Amino acid sequence: MKKFNAGKTLSAAMLAIGMSLMLSSVVLADESMGNADKPSISASRTLTMSATVEAIDQETRDVTLVGPEGDTVTITAGDEVRNLAQVSAGDVVTAEITENVTIEVFANPEGIQPGAGAFSADAAAELGAMPGAAIMDSVVISAIVEEINLEMNTFKLRGPEGNVREFAAQNPDNLRKAEVGDLVVITISESVGIIVETPDE
Numbered sequence: 762m763k764k765f766n767a768g769k770t771l772s773a774a775m776l777a778i779g780m781s782l783m784l785s786s787v788v789l790a791d792e793s794m795g796n797a798d799k800p801s802i803s804a805s806r807t808l809t810m811s812a813t814v815e816a817i818d819q820e821t822r823d824v825t826l827v828g829p830e831g832d833t834v835t836i837t838a839g840d841e842v843r844n845l846a847q848v849s850a851g852d853v854v855t856a857e858i859t860e861n862v863t864i865e866v867f868a869n870p871e872g873i874q875p876g877a878g879a880f881s882a883d884a885a886a887e888l889g890a891m892p893g894a895a896i897m898d899s900v901v902i903s904a905i906v907e908e909i910n911l912e913m914n915t916f917k918l919r920g921p922e923g924n925v926r927e928f929a930a931q932n933p934d935n936l937r938k939a940e941v942g943d944l945v946v947i948t949i950s951e952s953v954g955i956i957v958e959t960p961d962e
Contacts, residue, residue, distance in 0.1 A: 799866040799943065800935035807859045814852045814957075819845065826854060843885050844892045847957075852891075854957050861950045866935075869905070869944040875921040877902045892957045899950040906943040909936050918945060 812826035815833060822838045822845060838845050879900045886893035904918040907925055914933050919925045930936050 798938070799868065800932075800938050801863075801865040803861070803863045805859065805861045807857065810856045810858070812854050814848060814850050814854065816850055817845075817848055824848065841885075842892060842894075843888060844890055847889075847891050849959075852957050852959050854955065856953060856955045859952045861948075863946075863948045865946045865948075866906075866939050867944045867946065868940070869942050872942075873903070873944055875902075875904050875919060877921045891959070893955055895952070895954045897950065897952040899948065902947045902949075904945045904947070906939055906941050906945060909939060909941060911936055 812828050812834075814824060815827045816825040817823070822840075822842075823835055824838055824845075825833055825835045827833045877900070879898070881896065881898040883894065883896040902921065904920045906916060907919045908917040908927075910916065911933070914930050914936065915927055916930060916936060916939070917925050917927045
């Protein structure tokens, strides 16, 4: 049996369980966003995890969960996790994680330089209710197209720290739509929602 110490929220604790233990569905989509002038693409996937509370110690705040395959894991819920007293053995914990990645290329006549930023938001269940949480994290990174090699089907990007990396293009047509000096903006978002429910008897 594994044991984890939960992070800031209940959702952080659930992520520590590991996707392989309670993975129930994966949906992956990868499609063009329809930008005719410059390359752009968006991809997303949703992971749903569920587990049953096998045991809970309200004094130590240790919660033992069992996954669909019978594997168990113990998490220690931090003081930030609200309403732990409402949880009992037999309750079902469900987490849904959605990840989105968007890559867009823009003309850059102003010579904007690469950069990076991040933001997050979270919410928790009301006091007295069953535990639940929602978290959204987003990271935005921009880079400059330094080189395009149509013969080798490669391109080079200069990142926020000045590092230059070479990549192979999955779609050669995208290289013909881009130019040296273009700004590439990559947005990575992850949202996590967690609910705890008591099964109907």
